[in-house]
Amino acid sequence: MQWPAFKWSADDKYVARLNPGQSISVYELPRMNLLDKTSIKIEGVVDFDWAPATPKRDGVKNYEQLFCYWTPEIGSNPAKVGLMSIPSKQVVRSLNLFSVSDAKLHWQSEAAYICVKVDRHSKSKKSQATTLEIFRVKEKGVPVEVVDTIKDTVINFAWEPKGDRFAIISTTEPVGVTAVPPKTAVSFFCPEKAKKGQQVGNFKHLRTLDKKNSNAIYWSPRGRFVVIATIANQQSSDLDFFDLDFEGEKPESDKDLTANLQAMNTADHYGVTDVEWDPSGRFVASWASAWKHSMENGYHIYDFKGEALREEPLEKFKQFSWRPRPPTLLTKEEQKAVRKNLREYSRVFEQEDADRGASADLAVVEARRHMLEEWYNWRESVEAEILEEREALGLPKDPHAPLLEAYTKSLEGLTSEADRVIEEIVEEVLEESEEILA
Numbered sequence: 001m002q003w004p005a006f007k008w009s010a011d012d013k014y015v016a017r018l019n020p021g022q023s024i025s026v027y028e029l030p031r032m033n034l035l036d037k038t039s040i041k042i043e044g045v046v047d048f049d050w051a052p053a054t055p056k057r058d059g060v061k062n063y064e065q066l067f068c069y070w071t072p073e074i075g076s077n078p079a080k081v082g083l084m085s086i087p088s089k090q091v092v093r094s095l096n097l098f099s100v101s102d103a104k105l106h107w108q109s110e111a112a113y114i115c116v117k118v119d120r121h122s123k124s125k126k127s128q129a130t131t132l133e134i135f136r137v138k139e140k141g142v143p144v145e146v147v148d149t150i151k152d153t154v155i156n157f158a159w160e161p162k163g164d165r166f167a168i169i170s171t172t173e174p175v176g177v178t179a180v181p182p183k184t185a186v187s188f189f190c191p192e193k194a195k196k197g198q199q200v201g202n203f204k205h206l207r208t209l210d211k212k213n214s215n216a217i218y219w220s221p222r223g224r225f226v227v228i229a230t231i232a233n234q235q236s237s238d239l240d241f242f243d244l245d246f247e248g249e250k251p252e253s254d255k256d257l258t259a260n261l262q263a264m265n266t267a268d269h270y271g272v273t274d275v276e277w278d279p280s281g282r283f284v285a286s287w288a289s290a291w292k293h294s295m296e297n298g299y300h301i302y303d304f305k306g307e308a309l310r311e312e313p314l315e316k317f318k319q320f321s322w323r324p325r326p327p328t329l330l331t332k333e334e335q336k337a338v339r340k341n342l343r344e345y346s347r348v349f350e351q352e353d354a355d356r357g358a359s360a361d362l363a364v365v366e367a368r369r370h371m372l373e374e375w376y377n378w379r380e381s382v383e384a385e386i387l388e389e390r391e392a393l394g395l396p397k398d399p400h401a402p403l404l405e406a407y408t409k410s411l412e413g414l415t416s417e418a419d420r421v422i423e424e425i426v427e428e429v430l431e432e433s434e435e436i437l438a
Helices: 332-340 342-392 401-419
Strands: 014-019 023-028 047-050 065-071 079-086 090-097 100-107 113-121 128-136 144-147 153-159 166-171 184-191 203-212 216-219 225-229 238-243 262-268 274-277 283-288 298-303 308-313
Touching: 014 047, 047 100, 065 100, 065 113, 079 100, 090 113, 090 128, 100 153, 113 153, 128 153, 153 216, 166 216, 166 225, 216 274, 225 274, 238 283, 332 342
Parallel strands: none
Antiparallel strands: 014 023, 047 065, 065 079, 079 090, 100 113, 113 128, 128 144, 153 166, 166 184, 184 203, 216 225, 225 238, 238 262, 274 283, 283 298, 298 308
């Protein structure tokens, strides 16, 4: 049984479930009535998926919900991928496929594209390769672009949120449960710069990184930044951080492409089992869950550049979850007004911050001055008490006076000793001779 058992449309007006190999049942809400009182019969249907947004298709006045489905080869009939519009049940686009082993459906977040990842086998069925069939949903007639330059098997695919770039992970080795995880390659694709009459250019290969162990792709919810990770792997636990809109110099070979790829950092988190971006796209959390293994459980937090901000080992640590960002309370008109007057608001806020900072500094200075005055007063009172006690005991007022006087006299004695002149007469025999007088 597939999970989830029920899948929701983007507008929440329909919910559907798959009857494997037979049909798709679509129910209308809120009464949960079967649409047109009958299921949609699709022979051999394997999987389906709703568009995550209501697609605004070129040449269509009334936008309906879309779902994509696929069927395998049955006898002499080819495999098929179809796009169906609900509630009209009209097949908007269909595509026949041959030599298909498996297919996976990947919608872009705004339903501008759907990529069907098709694993194809050779005639001998001894080797396998992947092609990407990309449906341009918003364009007239829903044209299909085929990316067939991949010679290996793609094990992971992910679209950039709200964007038109994607990353894949592929391998030449057999896919399945193995003692040693396979070596993989990470590839990035992006459109060419649009030409006249095009909304978006054709998809082109940007870069491939070979000899990796990576097996998971995590895009920032705001796009641009992506983490390519190696999870659930005892031999490797790398987290590679990439920027696809690097502001530095662009290679000559990428001049006509809509991306500038830059590797920012590589982190290591031994035993990592999960990775998740925070909703703002500023931070990334990785953790090793005790639900999957018991070695070095805990979590790490990085910024979007891959700089480690926190490392927290915790015994039996199980799960990490970011707080969802609350929806804005402003209307679209109010949001536009804020963006338009953002500089004015910034000036006001900066002045308020400066005023608060100045008042805070003044309060700190006053508090310190008050403490210093209290200390001076305390010292004066203590010195007065000591003076009274010395007078009562018949001691000099200043305890240092005798010491100072003795020290001064000793210095005077040293001075007179230094000024004394000592005369010493020394007689020395230089030569001695003996004479005999006749």
